[in-house]
Amino acid sequence: MKLLRYVLVNGLFASCLYFGAYKGVSGAANIAMFIVWLSFVVSMFAPVKEVAVEISNETRPVPVCVDVGFDIAMTISMLWCGWVVSAIVYFIHMFLLHIGRVRGAELCKETS
Numbered sequence: 001m002k003l004l005r006y007v008l009v010n011g012l013f014a015s016c017l018y019f020g021a022y023k024g025v026s027g028a029a030n031i032a033m034f035i036v037w038l039s040f041v042v043s044m045f046a047p048v049k050e051v052a053v054e055i056s057n058e059t060r061p062v063p064v065c066v067d068v069g070f071d072i073a074m075t076i077s078m079l080w081c082g083w084v085v086s087a088i089v090y091f092i093h094m095f096l097l098h099i100g101r102v103r104g105a106e107l108c109k110e111t112s
Contacts, residue, residue: 046100056104
């Protein structure tokens, strides 16, 4: 179920980014930007202690290299199309999630 959700959400994001940035469909671009900014706002809570422990214990539906590769590809696509601010925001989102996972793993080690 997690894999299906991952594929659907990231597929929606990638297709909206493609049609919005490369094909000029403004509605798709709006949805892509909404996903970028929503992801950023939500990831701001990742370093918080309780959230960090939760996301570090969560099993990933895909390998880390696939997840990071997808995020880097989306960031490069945004940069390529001139969406520099959105690319920076998405990169910060990736960084915050990483910090949250590392911090959560450290907190789990301390408590065990």
